[in-house]
Amino acid sequence: MKFEAVTIKDIAKAxxxxxxxxxxxxxxxxxxxxxxxxxxxEYSEKINYRPNPIALSLKEKRSRSIGIIVCEIANSFFxxxxxxxxxxxxxxxxxxxxxxxxxxxxxxxxxxxxxASRSIDGLLISVSSETQEMDHLRSLHEKGFxxxxxxxxxxxxxxxxxxxDNFKGAYDASLHLVKNGFRNIAALxxxxxxxxxxxxxxxxxxxxxxxxxxxDSTMVQHCxxxxxxxxxxxxxxxxxxxxxxxxxxxxxxxDKLTTNCMRYFKKKNIRVPEDIALIGFSxxxxxxxxxxxxxxxxxxxxxxxxxxxxxxxxxxxxxxxxDFERRILPPQLFIRESSEKx
Amino acid sequence: MKFEAVTIKDIAKAxxxxxxxxxxxxxxxxxxxxxxxxxxxEYSEKINYRPNPIALSLKEKRSRSIGIIVCEIANSFFxxxxxxxxxxxxxxxxxxxxxxxxxxxxxxxxxxxxxASRSIDGLLISVSSETQEMDHLRSLHEKGFxxxxxxxxxxxxxxxxxxxDNFKGAYDASLHLVKNGFRNIAALxxxxxxxxxxxxxxxxxxxxxxxxxxxDSTMVQHCxxxxxxxxxxxxxxxxxxxxxxxxxxxxxxxDKLTTNCMRYFKKKNIRVPEDIALIGFSxxxxxxxxxxxxxxxxxxxxxxxxxxxxxxxxxxxxxxxxDFERRILPPQLFIRESSEKx
DNA sequence: TTGTACGCGTTATCAC
DNA sequence: GTGATAACGCGTACAA
Numbered sequence: 001m002k003f004e005a006v007t008i009k010d011i012a013k014a015x016x017x018x019x020x021x022x023x024x025x026x027x028x029x030x031x032x033x034x035x036x037x038x039x040x041x042e043y044s045e046k047i048n049y050r051p052n053p054i055a056l057s058l059k060e061k062r063s064r065s066i067g068i069i070v071c072e073i074a075n076s077f078f079x080x081x082x083x084x085x086x087x088x089x090x091x092x093x094x095x096x097x098x099x100x101x102x103x104x105x106x107x108x109x110x111x112x113x114x115x116a117s118r119s120i121d122g123l124l125i126s127v128s129s130e131t132q133e134m135d136h137l138r139s140l141h142e143k144g145f146x147x148x149x150x151x152x153x154x155x156x157x158x159x160x161x162x163x164x165d166n167f168k169g170a171y172d173a174s175l176h177l178v179k180n181g182f183r184n185i186a187a188l189x190x191x192x193x194x195x196x197x198x199x200x201x202x203x204x205x206x207x208x209x210x211x212x213x214x215x216d217s218t219m220v221q222h223c224x225x226x227x228x229x230x231x232x233x234x235x236x237x238x239x240x241x242x243x244x245x246x247x248x249x250x251x252x253x254x255d256k257l258t259t260n261c262m263r264y265f266k267k268k269n270i271r272v273p274e275d276i277a278l279i280g281f282s283x284x285x286x287x288x289x290x291x292x293x294x295x296x297x298x299x300x301x302x303x304x305x306x307x308x309x310x311x312x313x314x315x316x317x318x319x320x321x322x323d324f325e326r327r328i329l330p331p332q333l334f335i336r337e338s339s340e341k342x
Numbered sequence: 343m344k345f346e347a348v349t350i351k352d353i354a355k356a357x358x359x360x361x362x363x364x365x366x367x368x369x370x371x372x373x374x375x376x377x378x379x380x381x382x383x384e385y386s387e388k389i390n391y392r393p394n395p396i397a398l399s400l401k402e403k404r405s406r407s408i409g410i411i412v413c414e415i416a417n418s419f420f421x422x423x424x425x426x427x428x429x430x431x432x433x434x435x436x437x438x439x440x441x442x443x444x445x446x447x448x449x450x451x452x453x454x455x456x457x458a459s460r461s462i463d464g465l466l467i468s469v470s471s472e473t474q475e476m477d478h479l480r481s482l483h484e485k486g487f488x489x490x491x492x493x494x495x496x497x498x499x500x501x502x503x504x505x506x507d508n509f510k511g512a513y514d515a516s517l518h519l520v521k522n523g524f525r526n527i528a529a530l531x532x533x534x535x536x537x538x539x540x541x542x543x544x545x546x547x548x549x550x551x552x553x554x555x556x557x558d559s560t561m562v563q564h565c566x567x568x569x570x571x572x573x574x575x576x577x578x579x580x581x582x583x584x585x586x587x588x589x590x591x592x593x594x595x596x597d598k599l600t601t602n603c604m605r606y607f608k609k610k611n612i613r614v615p616e617d618i619a620l621i622g623f624s625x626x627x628x629x630x631x632x633x634x635x636x637x638x639x640x641x642x643x644x645x646x647x648x649x650x651x652x653x654x655x656x657x658x659x660x661x662x663x664x665d666f667e668r669r670i671l672p673p674q675l676f677i678r679e680s681s682e683k684x
Numbered sequence: 685t686t687g688t689a690c691g692c693g694t695t696a697t698c699a700c
Numbered sequence: 701g702t703g704a705t706a707a708c709g710c711g712t713a714c715a716a
Contacts, residue, residue, distance in 0.1 A: 005461075007693055018703045023695060033701060050459045054405060055693035057396045058708050065439075074425060074627075079416035086442065095460060097407075097437050100428065117392045118437060119347075262631050285416075286626070289604050291633025349709055360687045365711055375685060397709035400692050 006049045015039055026051075057119070065095035066312060067115035069125040071103045071226070077255050077283035077301050078126070081150065084305020085124060092313050094121075103225045105130035112136050122146035122312045127154060129191035129226045146315040150308040151299075153195045160311040162304050162327045166196050169297040169331035170203030170253065173279045176295075176333065177249045178211045181341040182277055186219040186240045186247035188233070188261060190226040190254045197222070200253040200281070218243060227257030230264075237264050249273075249339070252280035262290065272338050279339045292337035300329050348391045357381055368393075399461070407437035408654060409457035411467040413445045413568070419597050419625035419643050420468070423492065426647020427466060434655050436463075445567045447472035454478050464488035464658045466650050469496060471533035471568045488657040492650040493641075495537045502653040504646050504669045508538050511639040511673035512545030512595065515621045518637075518675065519591045520553045523683040524619055528561040528582045528589035530575070530603060532568040532596045539564070542595040542623070560585060569598030572605065579606050591615075591681070594622035604632065614680050621681045634679035642671050 008026075012019045017036070025032045025040035026049075032040075057063045068085060070078045082098065089096050097120060099111035108128045113136075115123065125137070125147065134156055141147055141157050148160040177185050187204050190197045201220065208215045221236035223229075233256075240247055252258040258280025265272050272278050272292055279295040287294040307327055315322070350368075354361045359378070367374045367382035368391075374382075399405045410427060412420045424440065431438050439462060441453035450470045455478075457465065467479070467489065476498055483489055483499050490502040519527050529546050532539045543562065550557045563578035565571075575598075582589055594600040600622025607614050614620050614634055621637040629636040649669055657664070 005693095008695095009693075019693085020695075020704075021702055023693095024702085027695085031701060036701080052400075052461060052693050053459060054396055054399045054461050055708090056695090058394075058400050058692090058710095059694055059696095061708075063396060073415060074418060074421035076416060079421055083416060083442070086440075090441075090456070095439050098428075098440060099432075100425070114432070118395055259628060259631065266631060284628070286601060286628060286632070289601065289608060289632050290628070291631065347709095350711095351709075361710080362688075362712075363686055365709095366686090369711080373685060378685080394709050397692090398711085400694095400708090401710055403692070 005052065006044075006047050007052065008049075010047070011040065011044050011049060015043060062121050062316075063095075063119045064093055065097055065118075065120050066309070066316075067118075067120040067123045067125075068096055068098045069101055069108060069111050069115070069123070069127075070098070071101050071126070071128055072228070073098060073100060075255055076285060077151075077299060080283055080301035081126075081305040081308075084302040084307075085309045086305075087302075088306050088309040088313070094313065101128040103129040103228050105133070109136045112140070116140060116145075122148070122316045124148050124150060124308050124312055126151040127194070129194060129224055129228075132193050144321075146312055148308045148312040148315070150304050151196060155195065158324055160308070160315065160324050160326075162308045162311065162329070163195070163199075164299045164304070164329045164331045166199035166331070167203040167206070169281065169299075169333070170200040170251065171207045172203075172331075172333050173251050173295075173297050174204045174207035175211065176335060177251065177277060177279060177339060178207065178213065180277070180339060182249035184219070184245060184247045185213075185249045185251060186221070188227075188236055188240075188250055188252040188257050188280075189220060189222050190257065191224050192222050194226075197253065204251060219247060223257060226254050227252075227260045230260050233257060233260035234264055237261065247276065249277035249279075252278065254280075255282045255284065258282045258294070258296070259284070262294070273340050274342050277339045277341070279335075287334070288336065290338075295336045295339035296334050298332045298334060300332070304329060347394065348386075348389050349394065350391075352389070353382065353386050353391060357385055404463050404658075405437075405461045406435055407439055407460075407462050408651070408658075409460075409462040409465045410438055410440045411443055411450060411453050411457070411465070411469075412440070413443050413468070413470055414570070415440060415442060417597055418627060419493075419641060422625055422643035423468075423647040423650075426644040426649075427651045428647075429644075430648050430651040430655070436655065443470040445471040445570050447475070451478045454482070458482060458487075464490070464654045466490050466492060466654055468493040469536070471536060471566055471570075474535050486663075488654055490650045490654040490657070492646055493538060497537065500666055502650070502657065502666050502668075504650045504653065504671070505537070505541075506641045506646070506671045506673045508541035508673070509545040509548070511623065511641075511675070512542040512593065513549045514545075514673075514675050515593050515637075515639050516546045516549035517553065518677060519593065519619060519621060519681060520549065520555065522619070522681060524591035526561070526587060526589045527555075527591045527593060528563070530569075530578055530582075530592055530594040530599050530622075531562060531564050532599065533566050534564050536568075539595065546593060561589060565599060568596050569594075569600070569602050572602050575599060575602035576606055579603065589618065591619035591621075594620065596622075597624045597626065600624045600636070600638070601626070604636070615682050616684050619681045619683070621677075629676070630678065632680075637678045637681035638676050640674045640676060642674070646671060 012022045025037045101108040150162040153161040223232040282296040354364045367379045443450040492504040495503040565574040624638040
């Protein structure tokens with residue numbers, strides 16, 4: 001089932017011109033007579049001519065497409081990011097090719113190889129929970145391939161990075177819990193390898209210390225898959241609740257951690273916030289409809305996507321390397337029922 | 343910031359061979375001596391040679407990429423569909439390029455032009471709420487361009503179509519409400535132009551009739567943007583509740599209609615299901631966490647994506663046209679608190 | 685067994 | 701003002 005498109009050659013043949021004349025006429029070159037231009041333009045309009053982007057890519061050595069690697073698109077935060085990315089990319093005439101790591105290092109590497117082999121002009125990536133080794137990214141980066149990190153960044157590589165102030169987000173949320181009278185605040189965190197985990201835990205610890213609380217490392221539980229698997233969350237919370245001094249509040253540091261935490265409480269008939277309070281990082285649009293309405297730290301995901309894409313395209317189109325930027329966006333705290341002291 | 347890749351030419355030069363010999367060696371052609379093959383293979387491994395897919399596309403007149411047009415990726419149903427699409431596409435070596443119509447006919451047409459001009463090999467589409475005119479799709483289809491419709495299909499065009507049994511989904515849900523003792527069941531429906539709207543309303547009407555109820559057209563409200571805008575849902579429900587004989591149950595026929603319906607009830611302090619019951623089409627993963635837990639008709643979205651993609655790639659790769667299939671998948675009914683008779 | 689020449693669609697360069 | 705040619709990277713029919 002081939003689908004034949006109109007080429008410059010067809011136009012040239014039909015009009016008795018050479019392909020170069022047609023090409024120039026289409027590009028409105030000063031060399032071509034107005035009359036010829038008119039003939040060419042009218043005819044190509046008539047037969048609905050579109051230049052073949054593949055031929056152009058081959059010639060220009062660029063594909064005008066950019067790759068995206070995220071863990072999961074069925075996740076509000078990332079689908080909002082992708083919306084932001086697309087809004088800029090389409091404006092500037094770029095395609096986006098999306099790949100999902102599903103929080104697996106192996107799939108991240110495979111996806112990267114795949115995208116690189118599809119000759120993308122640049123990459124936007126938020127690394128997987130499992131990713132510790134950076135060789136797959138480093139080797140591309142060293143060749144001068146444009147890469148922008150967002151959300152989950154990698155310090156070792158010198159590139160543009162776009163994140164939210166995770167420290168502040170977690171600090172504010174933790175402070176809110178302390179000020180609201182909760183005494184024993186646990187942290188449900190993602191993979192220890194991730195930048196966001198470290199930053200968010202940092203904010204949590206600092207808030208406790210600033211409020212004169214003792215930081216107790218047994219109150220921190222990590223989930224390697226970022227809460228993607230319900231079981232890992234279940235195990236983590238089971239562990240916390242079996243402590244001699246169990247928490248009366250939890251701060252969950254990722255979307256899936258937060259919702260799976262709620263699922264756990266619902267399943268076990270643990271009342272929120274009466275038995276235990278909850279606040280979490282989440283970009284769900286439905287947090288107000290949950291039972292109870294969920295207190296969240298929300299990230300400006302759409303803007304993150306836009307900024308990352310602008311930086312990437314800027315880098316792709318730059319003649320010479322520029323300095324790399326580190327953009328830090330403000331998180332927003334929404335206090336609702338789940339973190340109220342009863 | 344150009345990024346130079348290794349070509350066959352580089353290998354040929356380095357090894358003192360011609361490009362055709364290298365090409366054949368890489369493709370393991372019988373004509374090449376084992377010794378030469380070994381040299382070529384080892385060297386190209388060493389310098390990490392990857393064939394340029396753009397050059398291949400130009401030659402083979404196919405890009406190994408397929409286009410997807412959906413209204414919104416930040417919608418569980420569609421992001422699950424896309425997961426299904428990707429799982430098959432990547433297996434078969436295809437890229438996917440995703441575009442969003444945001445329920446706008448104009449953007450759908452623009453996206454289609456864009457994708458077509460990016461030389462995709464085929465298209466997977468679920469049309470926008472606003473789409474009535476089909477010329478943009480018809481003209482492509484008539485040229486023999488492979489198109490597969492999923493979810494929101496267009497009867498006028500003879501292509502593969504993958505849908506769920508919307509009639510049955512709505513019928514079962516409506517029957518459940520009637521049997522549960524609700525007397526006045528309203529339908530909150532999407533755009534009248536959409537196939538899914540017609541099919542779902544059909545099931546609703548039939549269920550009422552089968553149960554000896556009178557079907558009253560004032561109990562049906564349409565939202566042109568499929569509930570994407572909260573205001574249209576508000577207006578629709580306001581209207582229903584102001585009827586002389588207001589509904590005691592609502593069936594909402596799309597994801598956003600359902601959640602915005604809940605938002606309305608929460609905002610107006612209307613209790614569900616005490617004051618009014620609710621059941622809706624939804625693929626949210628969180629319906630069990632909402633307050634109250636939401637009764638839903640769920641669609642096998644992942645499978646829809648997989649099947650659509652298999653049909654599309656089959657058609658792209660087919661030598662001659664085959665008959666077009668219409669696959670109808672079963673919906674699943676989940677009864678929870680929101681539709682319980684108190 | 686290996687090399688030469690051509691074509692895919694386009695544009696830049698040079699020639700007329 | 702217009703046309704012929706080469707080049708982008710690859711695969712292959714044909715030639716050696």
